[in-house]
Amino acid sequence: MISRNKSEELFKKAKTLFPGGVNSPVRAFNSVDGAPLFIKKGDGPNIWDEDNNKFIDFCCSWGPLILGHNPRNVREAIVDSLQNGTSFGAPTKLENELGELILTNNPYLDKIRFVSSGTEAVMSGIRLARGYTKRDKIVKFDGCYHGHADSLLVKAGSGLATLGTSSSAGVPESFSKETIVLPLNDMEAVLKCIEEYKDQIATIIIEPIPANNGLLLQEKEYLEFLRTVCTENNILLFFDEVISGFRVAFGGAAEYYGIKPDIVTYGKIIGGGLPVGAYGASDEIMACISPLGDVYQAGTLSGNPVAMSAGIAQISACLTPNFYEDQQKRTEYFTGMINAYAKENNYLFEMVSIGSIFWMTFGKHDAIRAASQINPASMGDFKNLYSNLLNSGIYVGPSGYEVGFVSAAHTEPVLKEAAGKFCKALDDTFKVV
Numbered sequence: 001m002i003s004r005n006k007s008e009e010l011f012k013k014a015k016t017l018f019p020g021g022v023n024s025p026v027r028a029f030n031s032v033d034g035a036p037l038f039i040k041k042g043d044g045p046n047i048w049d050e051d052n053n054k055f056i057d058f059c060c061s062w063g064p065l066i067l068g069h070n071p072r073n074v075r076e077a078i079v080d081s082l083q084n085g086t087s088f089g090a091p092t093k094l095e096n097e098l099g100e101l102i103l104t105n106n107p108y109l110d111k112i113r114f115v116s117s118g119t120e121a122v123m124s125g126i127r128l129a130r131g132y133t134k135r136d137k138i139v140k141f142d143g144c145y146h147g148h149a150d151s152l153l154v155k156a157g158s159g160l161a162t163l164g165t166s167s168s169a170g171v172p173e174s175f176s177k178e179t180i181v182l183p184l185n186d187m188e189a190v191l192k193c194i195e196e197y198k199d200q201i202a203t204i205i206i207e208p209i210p211a212n213n214g215l216l217l218q219e220k221e222y223l224e225f226l227r228t229v230c231t232e233n234n235i236l237l238f239f240d241e242v243i244s245g246f247r248v249a250f251g252g253a254a255e256y257y258g259i260k261p262d263i264v265t266y267g268k269i270i271g272g273g274l275p276v277g278a279y280g281a282s283d284e285i286m287a288c289i290s291p292l293g294d295v296y297q298a299g300t301l302s303g304n305p306v307a308m309s310a311g312i313a314q315i316s317a318c319l320t321p322n323f324y325e326d327q328q329k330r331t332e333y334f335t336g337m338i339n340a341y342a343k344e345n346n347y348l349f350e351m352v353s354i355g356s357i358f359w360m361t362f363g364k365h366d367a368i369r370a371a372s373q374i375n376p377a378s379m380g381d382f383k384n385l386y387s388n389l390l391n392s393g394i395y396v397g398p399s400g401y402e403v404g405f406v407s408a409a410h411t412e413p414v415l416k417e418a419a420g421k422f423c424k425a426l427d428d429t430f431k432v433v
């Protein structure tokens with residue numbers, strides 16, 4: 001058992017300062033055992049906690065760190081930029097650089113606007129969709145997360161009601177009535193909804209690779225279907241690519257599947273580990289944004305020069321030839337070793353993956369494409385596995401609904417070592433003695 005004495009002490013203190021001791025809820029370790037680990041350092045594929053335990057990290061700050069921890073090129077870019085100050089509230093050359101880097105390598109967008117988080121990007125993109133279409137209702141899917149803006153903290157209504165109900169206290173029911181929540185992977189549900197609300201729907205928003213509630217991989221035909229019905233009904237197709245952007249391809253899931261969305265949001269990887277989000281669309285749609293148009297959106301720290309520098313350094317590295325093929329190959333090498341071992345030992349465990357994103361599944365099941373297909377009992381298995389993973393030196397996000405990430409710093413030797421540790425944790429969890 002790893003020692004958590006220092007983390008426990010720090011958590012005790014943190015609870016006197018922050019609600020639940022954390023500044024973002026999933027960090028609290030509520031669905032696994034023990035105090036959250038307080039991390040003091042990261043380097044490449046590794047992190048160290050305050051008790052000096054070393055882990056191979058597959059959380060990677062929940063996705064942003066596609067080059068691993070503290071990569072030299074990003075660190076040096078940040079330090080260089082810092083020499084000139086941290087913020088001006090005036091345009092900088094660095095915004096042009098990051099903007100151009102993204103737009104010249106992305107066939108789907110004409111213009112982009114930088115903000116400071118994924119939540120802010122999606123919230124602004126929704127306002128833009130409503131302002132452009134002059135319609136109020138939006139459609140989202142059960143099992144997709146889009147940050148914590150009011151109109152997206154909405155879950156499916158009960159029974160036959162298609163209008164949502166709020167999934168968080170503090171969100172007025174009158175707001176959530178403007179959000180329709182549908183199951184993923186269900187064309188009928190989309191068609192019925194469009195028939196009923198046809199001229200009221202501004203946008204259909206989806207994580208094209210849903211990766212915040214398990215990894216609910218959608219079939220390409222389904223995403224193409226969404227594209228078609230949106231076009232036919234003058235509804236904007238909104239790809240929330242805060243996780244998938246720069247992760248499965250430079251141009252995200254849009255490029256991976258070859259489907260053109262009308263509005264796209266980015267976050268996580270785009271900021272090189274610093275807080276950056278972005279939304280983008282065609283010239284025509286983006287012309288609605290202030291100061292050109294009448295959809296208001298602003299930010300004191302938007303396009304922050306230090307964050308722009310980090311983003312430029314990180315996503316430039318993603319443009320090296322074969323970067324994404326290599327990420328996927330190493331990820332499959334890792335998941336392949338673990339899946340083979342689980343099968344050999346008749347453990348009901350399987351990793352599913354796309355690009356360099358993976359998810360752990362438990363029990364017998366078909367392809368899981370909708371939130372309702374996730375067996376809640378599998379979270380008990382996850383909880384048991386989690387302690388064993390930590391004790392073996394593997395760190396993943398502390399929830400069975402979260403995915404893991406492989407970075408460029410997770411080289412084959414690192415992944416081989418990690419798979420060995422992982423398989424030992426599977427033994428500790430599942431082996432009948």
Ligand SMILES: *Cc1c(COP(=O)(O)O)cnc(C)c1O
Nearest residue numbers: 117118119145146147242243267
């Ligand atoms: C992480 C995430 C968000 C929210 O981004 P924050 O930076 O945490 O506000 C929104 N949408 C998706 C798809 C995400 O993965």
